[in-house]
Amino acid sequence: MPELPEVETTRRGISPHIKGKKVTDVLVRDARLRWPIPQDLKKQLQNKTVRQVQRRAKYLLIQFDHGCLIMHLGMSGNLRIVKTNKAAAKHDHLDIVFGSQCLRFHDPRRFGAVLWTDADPFEHKLLAQLGPEPLSEAFTGEYLYQQAKRRKIPVKQFLMDGRVVVGVGNIYANESLFLAGIHPLRACHRISQRRLLSLVTHVKAVLERAIKQGGTTLKDFVREDGQPGYFQQSLKVYGRGNQPCLRCGTLLKERRIGQRSTVYCPGCQS
DNA sequence: ACAGTAACCTGTTTGC
DNA sequence: TGCAAACAGGTTACTG
Numbered sequence: 001m002p003e004l005p006e007v008e009t010t011r012r013g014i015s016p017h018i019k020g021k022k023v024t025d026v027l028v029r030d031a032r033l034r035w036p037i038p039q040d041l042k043k044q045l046q047n048k049t050v051r052q053v054q055r056r057a058k059y060l061l062i063q064f065d066h067g068c069l070i071m072h073l074g075m076s077g078n079l080r081i082v083k084t085n086k087a088a089a090k091h092d093h094l095d096i097v098f099g100s101q102c103l104r105f106h107d108p109r110r111f112g113a114v115l116w117t118d119a120d121p122f123e124h125k126l127l128a129q130l131g132p133e134p135l136s137e138a139f140t141g142e143y144l145y146q147q148a149k150r151r152k153i154p155v156k157q158f159l160m161d162g163r164v165v166v167g168v169g170n171i172y173a174n175e176s177l178f179l180a181g182i183h184p185l186r187a188c189h190r191i192s193q194r195r196l197l198s199l200v201t202h203v204k205a206v207l208e209r210a211i212k213q214g215g216t217t218l219k220d221f222v223r224e225d226g227q228p229g230y231f232q233q234s235l236k237v238y239g240r241g242n243q244p245c246l247r248c249g250t251l252l253k254e255r256r257i258g259q260r261s262t263v264y265c266p267g268c269q270s
Numbered sequence: 271a272c273a274g275t276a277a278c279c280t281g282t283t284t285g286c
Numbered sequence: 287t288g289c290a291a292a293c294a295g296g297t298t299a300c301t302g
Binding site: 034 | 272
């Protein structure tokens with residue numbers, strides 16, 4: 001489910017509900033996520049106040065007085081603000097309670113993560129090696145060119161590598177490559193700097209537009225209030241295999257690249 | 271350092 | 287219709 005726009009949508013949604021609020025209880029219904037939820041999480045969070053809700057890549061960072069909660073939504077996770085007395089549904093694994101409202105973590109596939117650190121979260125093992133934020137000034141055509149020239153993998157896999165740039169998952173990689181007119185299988189070191197700059201521009205544009213529309217809901221992504229995102233209405237290629245290209249009418253091709261379904265236009269992308 | 275693959279898990283869709 | 291295989295938004299860890 002969640003790529004950067006969905007995580008950012010979640011961050012903006014939950015922040016006003018929990019910032020400045022004090023944790024009154026923590027309920028772990030199932031600790032078995034990608035890594036186990038720490039056993040002492042309740043002891044760590046109890047009576048602590050949320051100071052900031054940040055995002056790095058697809059990680060949500062909930063900063064408390066002391067320490068930081070690091071959360072990842074994995075493939076199927078979402079976070080909602082619900083009344084504390086609302087009955088828990090299947091796969092509602094964790095509640096962080098702030099009095100009458102609580103932050104509820106739901107994740108059927110359990111690829112998500114909930115971790116705790118007392119240190120600087122940006123130095124955490126999972127975050128320390130990550131590439132630049134795509135919407136930051138550090139992500140430029142020159143940067144991508146320097147990275148691309150020493151790699152030989154297909155550009156789509158390159159673009160989805162978190163050490164190169166973070167937050168670009170399968171949906172937005174497909175969309176960005178279409179908008180930039182670059183074939184997803186093209187070796188990344190055989191792309192001109194000019195075209196890589198175009199790719200950078202389109203990655204930023206597509207992510208910004210998706211955030212404005214509250215993310216993409218293909219199946220089960222919901223915002224903190226349970227509403228879906230609307231960007232799927234704007235998708236040009238993802239999920240449209242064998243349908244006509246919206247720009248030139250050629251039938252879009254769908255194939256697997258690096259174990260991920262990839263859709264592109266043989267006419268527009270080279 | 272890089273490239274490729276398996277693995278984590280459940281739910282839904284696809285194909286025989 | 288029923289059952290099994292394939293596939294789904296992500297990322298780490300391991301192999302060569």
